[in-house]
Amino acid sequence: MAKEKNFVESITDMEVDFPQWYTDVVKKADLIDYSSIKGCMIIRPYGYAIWELIQKQLDEKFKETGHENVYMPMFIPESLLQKEKDHVEGFAPEVAWVTHGGENELPERLCVRPTSETLFCDHYKNIIQSYRDLPKLYNQWCSVVRWEKTTRPFLRTTEFLWQEGHTAHATAEESQEETIKMLNVYADFCTNVLSIPVVKGEKTAKERFAGAKNTYTIESLMHDGKALQSGTSHNFGDGFAKAFGIQYTDKENKLQYVHQTSWGMTTRLIGAIIMVHGDNSGLVLPPLVAPIQLVIIPIAQKKAGVLEKASELKERLGKVARVKLDDTDKSPGWKFSEYEMKGVPVRLEVGPKDIENNQVVLVRRDTGEKTVVSMDNLEESVTALLKDIQSNLLNKATERRDENTNVATNLEEFEKILNEKSGFVKAMWCGDRACEDKIKELTSATSRCIPFEQEELSDTCVCCGEKAKHMVYWGKAY
Amino acid sequence: MAKEKNFVESITDMEVDFPQWYTDVVKKADLIDYSSIKGCMIIRPYGYAIWELIQKQLDEKFKETGHENVYMPMFIPESLLQKEKDHVEGFAPEVAWVTHGGENELPERLCVRPTSETLFCDHYKNIIQSYRDLPKLYNQWCSVVRWEKTTRPFLRTTEFLWQEGHTAHATAEESQEETIKMLNVYADFCTNVLSIPVVKGEKTAKERFAGAKNTYTIESLMHDGKALQSGTSHNFGDGFAKAFGIQYTDKENKLQYVHQTSWGMTTRLIGAIIMVHGDNSGLVLPPLVAPIQLVIIPIAQKKAGVLEKASELKERLGKVARVKLDDTDKSPGWKFSEYEMKGVPVRLEVGPKDIENNQVVLVRRDTGEKTVVSMDNLEESVTALLKDIQSNLLNKATERRDENTNVATNLEEFEKILNEKSGFVKAMWCGDRACEDKIKELTSATSRCIPFEQEELSDTCVCCGEKAKHMVYWGKAY
Numbered sequence: 001m002a003k004e005k006n007f008v009e010s011i012t013d014m015e016v017d018f019p020q021w022y023t024d025v026v027k028k029a030d031l032i033d034y035s036s037i038k039g040c041m042i043i044r045p046y047g048y049a050i051w052e053l054i055q056k057q058l059d060e061k062f063k064e065t066g067h068e069n070v071y072m073p074m075f076i077p078e079s080l081l082q083k084e085k086d087h088v089e090g091f092a093p094e095v096a097w098v099t100h101g102g103e104n105e106l107p108e109r110l111c112v113r114p115t116s117e118t119l120f121c122d123h124y125k126n127i128i129q130s131y132r133d134l135p136k137l138y139n140q141w142c143s144v145v146r147w148e149k150t151t152r153p154f155l156r157t158t159e160f161l162w163q164e165g166h167t168a169h170a171t172a173e174e175s176q177e178e179t180i181k182m183l184n185v186y187a188d189f190c191t192n193v194l195s196i197p198v199v200k201g202e203k204t205a206k207e208r209f210a211g212a213k214n215t216y217t218i219e220s221l222m223h224d225g226k227a228l229q230s231g232t233s234h235n236f237g238d239g240f241a242k243a244f245g246i247q248y249t250d251k252e253n254k255l256q257y258v259h260q261t262s263w264g265m266t267t268r269l270i271g272a273i274i275m276v277h278g279d280n281s282g283l284v285l286p287p288l289v290a291p292i293q294l295v296i297i298p299i300a301q302k303k304a305g306v307l308e309k310a311s312e313l314k315e316r317l318g319k320v321a322r323v324k325l326d327d328t329d330k331s332p333g334w335k336f337s338e339y340e341m342k343g344v345p346v347r348l349e350v351g352p353k354d355i356e357n358n359q360v361v362l363v364r365r366d367t368g369e370k371t372v373v374s375m376d377n378l379e380e381s382v383t384a385l386l387k388d389i390q391s392n393l394l395n396k397a398t399e400r401r402d403e404n405t406n407v408a409t410n411l412e413e414f415e416k417i418l419n420e421k422s423g424f425v426k427a428m429w430c431g432d433r434a435c436e437d438k439i440k441e442l443t444s445a446t447s448r449c450i451p452f453e454q455e456e457l458s459d460t461c462v463c464c465g466e467k468a469k470h471m472v473y474w475g476k477a478y
Numbered sequence: 479m480a481k482e483k484n485f486v487e488s489i490t491d492m493e494v495d496f497p498q499w500y501t502d503v504v505k506k507a508d509l510i511d512y513s514s515i516k517g518c519m520i521i522r523p524y525g526y527a528i529w530e531l532i533q534k535q536l537d538e539k540f541k542e543t544g545h546e547n548v549y550m551p552m553f554i555p556e557s558l559l560q561k562e563k564d565h566v567e568g569f570a571p572e573v574a575w576v577t578h579g580g581e582n583e584l585p586e587r588l589c590v591r592p593t594s595e596t597l598f599c600d601h602y603k604n605i606i607q608s609y610r611d612l613p614k615l616y617n618q619w620c621s622v623v624r625w626e627k628t629t630r631p632f633l634r635t636t637e638f639l640w641q642e643g644h645t646a647h648a649t650a651e652e653s654q655e656e657t658i659k660m661l662n663v664y665a666d667f668c669t670n671v672l673s674i675p676v677v678k679g680e681k682t683a684k685e686r687f688a689g690a691k692n693t694y695t696i697e698s699l700m701h702d703g704k705a706l707q708s709g710t711s712h713n714f715g716d717g718f719a720k721a722f723g724i725q726y727t728d729k730e731n732k733l734q735y736v737h738q739t740s741w742g743m744t745t746r747l748i749g750a751i752i753m754v755h756g757d758n759s760g761l762v763l764p765p766l767v768a769p770i771q772l773v774i775i776p777i778a779q780k781k782a783g784v785l786e787k788a789s790e791l792k793e794r795l796g797k798v799a800r801v802k803l804d805d806t807d808k809s810p811g812w813k814f815s816e817y818e819m820k821g822v823p824v825r826l827e828v829g830p831k832d833i834e835n836n837q838v839v840l841v842r843r844d845t846g847e848k849t850v851v852s853m854d855n856l857e858e859s860v861t862a863l864l865k866d867i868q869s870n871l872l873n874k875a876t877e878r879r880d881e882n883t884n885v886a887t888n889l890e891e892f893e894k895i896l897n898e899k900s901g902f903v904k905a906m907w908c909g910d911r912a913c914e915d916k917i918k919e920l921t922s923a924t925s926r927c928i929p930f931e932q933e934e935l936s937d938t939c940v941c942c943g944e945k946a947k948h949m950v951y952w953g954k955a956y
Contacts, residue, residue: 033601036558037588040551042601045616048547069526073518073637074552074590074621075574080514093580096553098590100575101625101636110515112552112576112590123511123520138523142621143552147579158579159551 011341014280018224019152025274026153029283029342039151039158043267046342049291050270051161055141057193057288058163058265061185067137067165072119074142075110080118084243087117090210094146096158112145117211117236117262120166121244128168128258130249135178136168154271155228155478162266168246168258172237175259176214179235182263183216186231194269195286195393196220196276197401198230199424199473201449206436209262213237219448219473221401222275225422227448227475230272233263271478276397277366283343284365286393287386293321294382295339297332299351309355313348313378320379321386340365345389346382366392405473409458411442414474418443424475428468430461438463439474448473489819492758496702497630503752504631507761507820517629517636521745524820527769528748529639533619535671535766536641536743539663545615545643550597552620553588558596562721565595568688572624574636590623595689595714595740598644599722606646606736608727613656614646632749633706633956640744646724646736650715653737654692657713660741661694664709672747673764673871674698674754675879676708677902677951679927684914687740691715697926697951699879700753703900705926705953708750711741749956754875755844761821762843764871765864771799772860773817775810777829787833791826791856798857799864818843823867824860844870883951887936889920892952896921902953906946908939916941917952926951 011024026032031047043051059069075098082088095111113119124136145159154160165182169175183200190196198218208215212234220230241247241257250256277284287293294317298310307327314325324344326335332349339347349361360378363370366389373381404423408414417425425445429435436447439462450470461468489502504510509525521529537547553576560566573589591597602614623637632638643660647653661678668674676696686693690712698708719725719735728734755762765771772795776788785805792803802822804813810827817825827839838856841848844867851859882901886892895903903923907913914925917940928948939946 033604035551035597036555036600037551037553040553042551042597043549045546045548048549051549052547068523069530070523071521071526071529071621071639073513073515073520074623075515075518075637077514095580096576096588097578098574099577102572102574110574119513119520122514126511143549145552159553161549 025278025282032153039148041153041157050289051267053289054269058189062139067139070138070140072116072140074113076113076118078109080122081111084211084240087211096145096147114144114146116164121240121246124168125244125246128246128248131170131251134170139163139165154267160267162264165263167261172259175235175261179216179233179261183233186265187218190218190230193288194273195390195397196272197398199451201451203449204447206433209234217449220272221404221424225404227477228272231265236260277393282341285343285345287345287390290345292324292344293386294323294346294348295344296325296348297335298327299332299349303352305355310350317382320383346385364389407457408462414462415443418445424473426471426473427462428458429470429472430464430466431469435461435463445474445476448475503756503760510631517626519631519635528767529745531767532747536667540617545617548616548618550594550618552591554591554596556587558600559589562689562718565689574623574625592622592624594642595718599718599724602646603722603724606724606726609648609729612648617641617643632745638745640742643741645739650737653713653739657694657711657739661711664743665696668696668708671766672751673868673875674750675876677929679929681927682925684911685925687712695927698750699882699902703882705955706750709743712739714738755871760819763821763823765823765868768823770802770822771864772801772824772826773822774803774826775813776805777810777827781830783833788828795860798861824863842867885935886940889941892940893921896923902951904949904951905940906935907948907950908942908944909947913939913941923952923954926953
């Protein structure tokens with residue numbers, strides 16, 4: 001038998017050392033490799049295939065909602081980045097600067113885009129003249145660079161892949177509507193495609209995007225009780241339009257400023273999938289983003305007829321799912337572990353006895369449950385099983401999230417929750433930045449969002465005891 | 479009526495000033511906008527939609543031939559770029575250098591990738607150990623940067639979008655086979671999807687890719703008689719493997735170097751489409767890469783029933799083609815010009831009289847031919863028409879290419895052809911670099927390729943009169 005990779009070695013226990021478990025999974029599931037550039041990862045075929053599935057399904061949603069894709073340059077001249085005051089303050093400290101082109105020093109430094117608001121504004125100024133040119137609903141798929149001090153694969157990398165939507169509208173109402181619409185697209189995508197439940201809400205002023213009037217977010221909870229900001233949608237009002245002079249002539253022939261939004265999701269979503277669904281056998285993928293939805297493992301494959309039957313099943317099931325047949329000479333046990341590590345939703349085992357009985361064994365990755373099913377209507381069984389796994393993963397994640405969401409009405413409770421159980425803390429807040437800062441200092445938790453679904457937990461701020469304005473989700477965050 | 483853009487203004491005559499015609503088309507067909515970064519263009523929605531269609535169809539071919547997509551960092555440390563001597567000499571003079579991350583100077587300069595051989599090699603060294611790990615058939619979709627002195631939209635830009643395939647094989651035979659296989663994928667794609675005929679062949683040593691053992695190319699001929707290198711495929715042998723130490727253990731347990739290839743196609747293909755098929759009314763798109771394959775223009779659209787019928791047709795035809803209905807209040811004449819400029823393959827006109835007669839008018843963009851067809855089997859008519867346009871464009875381009883391909887047996891003929899008619903010149907060559915240099919000096923033509931289909935035009939080199947080794951295609955090139 002072949003020399004087998006030590007792939008089936010057990011990974012670190014997630015309850016013992018969650019960060020190490022995470023690192024083990026991204027490496028052993030062949031999602032990434034480290035590169036020789038600090039903080040930049042290599043996304044390997046299996047990891048990239050997950051991203052392609054995310055991209056395809058998100059892109060369809062963007063197009064259904066009337067958006068068009070464009071491509072902007074990857075460089076931003078320093079003077080352009082500086083046009084909007086808050087924006088440059090937020091981003092300048094973390095950009096990469098290009099100073100030389102070939103042998104020559106450039107007359108002006110260019111930064112590698114950390115985000116492209118300034119480029120879109122510069123373009124919109126050229127192409128928007130009349131109300132007839134509005135709205136502009138653009139999106140871009142690309143990579144961006146932010147010079148991060150500490151990095152982790154998918155969660156925080158110097159370069160990452162993302163999409164950034166940038167839109168321009170005639171009125172404040174329209175830009176607000178767009179901002180919320182795209183937040184809902186994100187929330188639906190996480191829930192229905194990634195099986196990740198999210199809390200929708202608004203960021204506090206402290207946590208707002210640099211230059212935004214309002215920032216909305218979807219927040220999810222990882223297995224270790226930490227929160228992950230999974231997508232954001234910003235309403236800029238007319239702030240950028242004023243800084244860049246983006247004006248249009250309205251129906252009464254008056255000059256008006258446009259109102260803008262932007263919204264983005266990144267390869268960080270792959271980190272969320274790992275940390276929400278993964279277990280001590282490795283990755284667990286929701287079927288809708290699984291590059292392989294079902295793997296066929298022949299048992300006693302040297303026996304007559306086994307490989308033929310396995311190929312026949314691959315052919316049949318390939319019409320309803322993404323199927324791989326592993327007929328290499330590795331042992332079935334090794335293969336079981338490998339595809340568990342890779343999070344393949346369903347394993348199909350077929351051997352001589354199964355063939356005799358016109359049956360196969362299906363094993364679910366999410367529960368480990370084995371069922372023996374007839375070969376006759378296998379297409380239906382597999383389709384139903386994948387659907388069930390997709391929704392079971394959402395249910396499990398929602399239960400875990402809810403179990404790890406607790407209410408605090410004073411600071412002692414707040415600290416106790418985060419020390420003992422971690423997770424989300426729901427607590428009332430007066431609206432003052434000082435209380436946010438104090439909570440962070442005491443507990444290292446930040447405000448995750450002011451959720452759209454408000455609850456009156458008490459009348460007073462969990463920190464200062466003054467009159468409460470909002471119920472807020474708090475948590476330690478990635 | 480609305481104030482109409484001056485979109486229908488005639489563009490520059492292509493026979494009078496081809497470069498200006500080209501610039502007019504890319505702007506007026508809304509393919510690009512200029513950006514404030516020298517040499518970088520903005521690809522607008524209509525241009526990007528063409529790229530998405532190219533990408534989708536090429537990517538399918540790559541996957542069918544067993545390739546997997548990955549994503550490498552956009553930065554290359556200077557020391558990594560320098561590992562292969564010829565490669566760094568070829569690229570270092572034209573890269574953009576990042577020297578600062580945030581506030582700090584970097585310990586080592588990073589260049590923005592001009593191509594990613596060095597990154598793939600660095601990764602392959604980590605992941606290839608045994609013959610079982612081979613072949614590696616990877617591809618990447620991304621943008622690259624080359625600091626160009628003179629730039630033109632799509633044809634030569636500082637940043638451009640492309641795909642770069644990078645593969646590693648056990649033997650020299652396998653890497654050679656892969657190199658040719660991918661050249662053939664490119665040639666088929668140009669011929670069958672873009673309707674652009676190509677000459678397949680090998681580059682001379684002078685025109686080889688920096689670091690390659692052999693470079694193969696597909697060359698196409700533009701409307702102005704200039705050649706365009708449309709795709710290249712390189713066999714590196716084990717040169718990079720030796721520079722980077724990429725070794726594997728073979729079946730006899732001996733250490734061997736891998737053999738590598740790379741191959742790429744870029745947004746330049748959009749420039750080729752414009753310059754091969756375009757005319758004095760603007761862009762002409764082959765149906766397979768047309769974002770809109772058929773545009774419906776209602777005539778007398780305020781008359782009862784016209785818009786209803788137009789919508790009904792859109793619904794029906796939307797099932798067999800990419801269809802747009804333009805029911806804006808602009809005049810039909812204006813719309814005709816606009817969609818001609820945008821190169822939409824088929825225009826469908828429907829007015830009250832047509833409805834009365836259960837017919838529509840179909841107008842082909844490639845020939846201007848109008849036909850009246852019954853509404854009854856419109857799906858079939860449109861499908862057949864699109865197919866016919868696709869092949870007619872190829873036939874026309876092939877005829878034009880052949881008409882503009884001439885034979886020279888001495889330097890006087892060579893110069894005469896390029897002065898009077900331009901186009902490809904077929905001529906024999908001794909194999910000496912000195913003759914290539916002399917021809918370039920005299921005529922500004924370069925060797926385009928040593929075609930696979932060789933012809934014996936004479937026994938002697940067109941330049942020096944010594945014994946000829948190869949028949950070569952020559953031409954002035956973009």
